[in-house]
Amino acid sequence: MKVKWSTPDFLAEELAAAGASLKNYIGANGPEVHQFEKELAAAVGSRHAIAVCNGTAALLVSLMCMRKKYGAMKVGVPSFTFIASANASKQIFDNVKLLDNDRSTWNVTKENVPSDIELLVSVDVGGLSCDYQDLKGLNIPIVADSAESLGSTYRGDLVGTQADIHCFSLHRAKIISSGEGGFITTNSDEFNELARSFVNHGYAKDKKSYEYVHDNFGLNFRMTDVCAAIGRVQLRKLHKYVSHRNHIAKIYKKELHNLVEIQQYNDRNFLNNYFFFGILHKERDRVLRHLYDSGVEAKTWTAVHQQPIWPALGLKNAEEISNQVILLPIHNCITEEEVEYVLKRVKEVV
Numbered sequence: 588m589k590v591k592w593s594t595p596d597f598l599a600e601e602l603a604a605a606g607a608s609l610k611n612y613i614g615a616n617g618p619e620v621h622q623f624e625k626e627l628a629a630a631v632g633s634r635h636a637i638a639v640c641n642g643t644a645a646l647l648v649s650l651m652c653m654r655k656k657y658g659a660m661k662v663g664v665p666s667f668t669f670i671a672s673a674n675a676s677k678q679i680f681d682n683v684k685l686l687d688n689d690r691s692t693w694n695v696t697k698e699n700v701p702s703d704i705e706l707l708v709s710v711d712v713g714g715l716s717c718d719y720q721d722l723k724g725l726n727i728p729i730v731a732d733s734a735e736s737l738g739s740t741y742r743g744d745l746v747g748t749q750a751d752i753h754c755f756s757l758h759r760a761k762i763i764s765s766g767e768g769g770f771i772t773t774n775s776d777e778f779n780e781l782a783r784s785f786v787n788h789g790y791a792k793d794k795k796s797y798e799y800v801h802d803n804f805g806l807n808f809r810m811t812d813v814c815a816a817i818g819r820v821q822l823r824k825l826h827k828y829v830s831h832r833n834h835i836a837k838i839y840k841k842e843l844h845n846l847v848e849i850q851q852y853n854d855r856n857f858l859n860n861y862f863f864f865g866i867l868h869k870e871r872d873r874v875l876r877h878l879y880d881s882g883v884e885a886k887t888w889t890a891v892h893q894q895p896i897w898p899a900l901g902l903k904n905a906e907e908i909s910n911q912v913i914l915l916p917i918h919n920c921i922t923e924e925e926v927e928y929v930l931k932r933v934k935e936v937v
Contacts, residue, residue: 592914594919597764605813619813620815635775638768642757643674648782650730652778653728656778657706659680659682661680663686667688667693692712692852693713697724712735714736714860719731728751731753733753737762741856747772753771754769762862789803843933848868850865865914868913
């Protein structure tokens with residue numbers, strides 16, 4: 588059996604929406620984008636949602652908003668994250684410090700943030716929400732890299748309103764997808780206005796339709812209309828996807844109990860969308876070789892401080908997780924039969 592790590596669930600409805608969009612409007616700033624933004628804001632309960640071309644763009648624009656409001660700051664980024672969290676921070680703020688992660692949740696906590704950090708870029712690792720009540724005790728601005736946590740909840744509320752700004756991804760492997768794409772959510776009118784300007788070349792808010800007037804330094808981070816059309820269809824399936832992934836995660840947890848370490852959290856305060864399902868094993872490479880030899884795709888994540896383009900640091904927890912983590916297949920289309928096959932192969936080697 589061949590088991591893919593990720594498979595997007597694009598069916599006839601998505602194709603029809605894409606075709607209709609292409610017949611109606613080619614480019615960005617179209618009717619599908621505007622409607623998608625309204626639906627995204629309503630979905631997470633935020634005042635504003637700003638569509639962008641990908642999740643990294645969402646980070647860049649959000650950090651540009653922070654720089655515009657606060658000026659130069661020292662930025663903290665957890666090391667166990669996809670590298671975009673750190674690279675985007677470095678691009679906008681030169682002064683970036685990599686932080687350790689919590690050994691149980693794999694997220695950043697208040698205890699991991701030193702007192703000299705002025706802006707925190709938190710990360711909802713694998714879809715599990717950070718403990719935002721804990722992080723707010725830092726009394727500093729927070730940009731949440733929630734690229735993986737659409738549909739997850741924190742204390743009963745969907746992720747998307749807990750930090751000053753949240754950044755989401757609509758990459759092909761994410762919970763819902765438009766192929767590429769992303770969006771920003773915020774309750775701040777000021778950040779909303781700035782983000783919309785930065786996304787669209789820094790155009791002045793009140794410019795006339797025929798004018799080219801720019802009062803901010805912006806670039807082109809716009810989402811195309813066809814991506815928004817696909818995303819709107821996918822958004823209607825969000826609850827179904829999260830439920831399916833939780834069902835699969837429950838099987839993994841039951842069958843791998845006492846065999847491997849997994850991400851630990853308090854079920855009462857968090858609902859994880861399970862963008863990924865990670866296990867820890869000290870002989871990671873041996874397990875991975877066996878899985879791939881058996882036709883099972885799995886992935887790893889390498890902490891930022893272990894990347895050759897970033898300085899090596901002694902971040903014990905991030906390093907332990909990074910050196911042992913194996914991300915098992917879990918996606919919107921995976922079947923129980925495929926999961927049983929994955930479990931069989933994992934048990935053979937662990």
